[in-house]
Amino acid sequence: MVWSNDKAVAIAIPEDLLETAGASADGKMLQVRVAKGEEAMLGDLSSKNGHVIFTPLVSLTRGLLYEVVVNNKVIGTVKVPLADAADAPVVLNVYPSSDTLPENLLKIYLRFSTPMREGESLQHVALLDQNSDTVKNVFLDLQPELWNKERTVLTMWLDPGRIKRDLIPNQKLGNPLQKGKQYTLAVANNWKDNRGLSLKEPFTKKFLVGTRDELSPDPKDWQLKIPSAKTNAALVISFGEPLDKFLLDETIRIIQEDNAGVAGRIEVTNQEREILFTPVDNWKPGKYRLVVQSILEDLAGNNLNRPFDRDTKVKTVKTDKPIYERTFEIKQPVSLP
Structure with missing residues (x-):
């Protein structure tokens, strides 16, 4: 072998x-x-x-x-021998991680410890209502499924046709989630990874449904906690709401005055409500730009340019900006007398 x-x-x-x-x-x-x-x-x-x-x-x-x-x-x-059962896969995380999610939630991410078998997620993942009954026709049956290249993160879409209020599925079946109700996301432990090992244990996440989120995120409303020069302390960016965890990893950059990018590490924290950007080298004094790609979304799929579910009867100004920017200044640390 x-x-x-x-x-x-x-x-x-x-x-x-x-x-x-x-x-x-x-x-x-x-x-x-x-x-x-x-x-x-x-x-x-x-x-x-x-x-x-x-x-x-x-x-x-x-x-x-x-x-x-x-x-x-x-x-x-x-x-071909079976893998060691002691190394069975587990569900590491579910995103969004908050316990209260918007009524028009668009996506759920499942993160596993090892690459999983593809094409069978709907056989193993269910949404249960307050009576532990399975809620039908919640997730899109996408084939191929939306996995990362390592096959450890699965993106599951709630049916957009039931979320957008001007579409027939929404008018016939209603929104997948109902405000004020509690649900349980359940992952069965008979799901196997690529080695043939089943999940070590079933996984559940309970959450409460809040109001619809109908507004796009706006970087000008974000709060920045700016570090001092000559340190590599983190720049803290607080959004005021949870944003898409995996898009946050990909859509935010820090640019210097000379247009050179600042090398650093992004850590998504506080239930996806903020990030910490820690530079590799110490901050230099000067002006910087926070550059955000417009594809960044909140939990309802509203990106920086437009809401996901917008009223088609109301005329709005179409925006197609590829990026949004904010400037900030890194200052010398204050010297005490």
Whole structure:
């Protein structure tokens, strides 16, 4: 078995075994299939250190037995072992992390400890009402699902057709969430990761539904706690409301007077209501710009340019600014007499 990043990626077959079975040393006439199956797996053959390496197009699955076949005769088997149950995956976080969410909440993020199996989230994730009954037709059934490249963060959209009030699904079914009611997001522990291990335990998050959020975030209303020069203390930016956690990681930059970016680390804190920007090097005295991409959203999907659910009967001025900016000044620390 050939392993890479804790995954079985190929099968190594000794060349002398192939020759004994009547196959050439280059692996011609060789097939690999799931035990008791009839279809040969597709893959590539290579040679290394006296072995023919079979690398399948589809990854080998933990717990399955595979047969090595030459001239329709099984010459060997190999089983991919199950992962250690002690290393079972868990739900690390759910965002938004606040216990009170807007009635027109648009997205929920699930963050796992290991890469999970894709395409089956709606089999394992449910929204329960105050009576522990499953609320139907809440989430969009997106295929492919919206995972990060590491397959550890899943974005689940509540049905926008039920959130936008001028659309038929909203008029027929109403909003997915109802103001003043409590809900439970439930993740079942039969969801497996890419290694075949089920979640170590089920996960639940209770939250209360508040009023609709119909206003776009406005950077000019944000509060800045500005550090002194000659320190690398954090610049604290408070939004006055929770914003989208993962967009916050991607949409905010600090620019110096010479237009050079300030290298630093962003930490999202206070239930996504503020960030701490800590520079790599000490702050220099001078003027800076806080630059924010307009795609940044609040929990209802309102971005900096426009609300997600706007009244189509009311004419508004269309804004398509790519970025928003605010200036601030880093000053020398005050010297005491």
